[in-house]
Amino acid sequence: MKEALGLSIEGMHCGACVRRVTDALGKVDGVEVNLVEVGSARxxxxxxxxxxxxxxxxxxxxxxxVRSEK
Structure with missing residues (x-):
C-alpha cells in the first residue's frame, strides 16, 4: 500500500533546484513524485x-x- 509523504526541503531557491530534486526523487525505487516546488515536495x-x-x-x-512533513 502506498503512503503519502510531504517534505520540507531547505536550500531550494529556483526552478533548477526543483528540477534537480524532482530528478533525484524520481530515481528512488518505489517513489512517485506528485509535486515539487521551491521549498517542498509531495x-x-x-x-x-x-x-x-x-x-x-x-x-x-x-x-x-530534508525535513519530513508526514
Whole structure:
C-alpha cells in the first residue's frame, strides 16, 4: 500500500533546484513524485521498496536538507 509523504526541503531557491530534486526523487525505487516546488515536495511511496531514509538521502546527496512533513 502506498503512503503519502510531504517534505520540507531547505536550500531550494529556483526552478533548477526543483528540477534537480524532482530528478533525484524520481530515481528512488518505489517513489512517485506528485509535486515539487521551491521549498517542498509531495510524493507517494511504497514502504516495502523505499524508506524515508532512502528518500532523504537522495535529496541530501545533491546538496539540500530534508525535513519530513508526514
Amino acid at each position: 510524493m507517494t511511496f511504497d514502504p516495502e521498496r523505499a524508506t524515508l531514509e532512502k528518500i532523504a538521502d537522495a535529496v541530501n546527496e545533491i546538496g539540500f536538507t
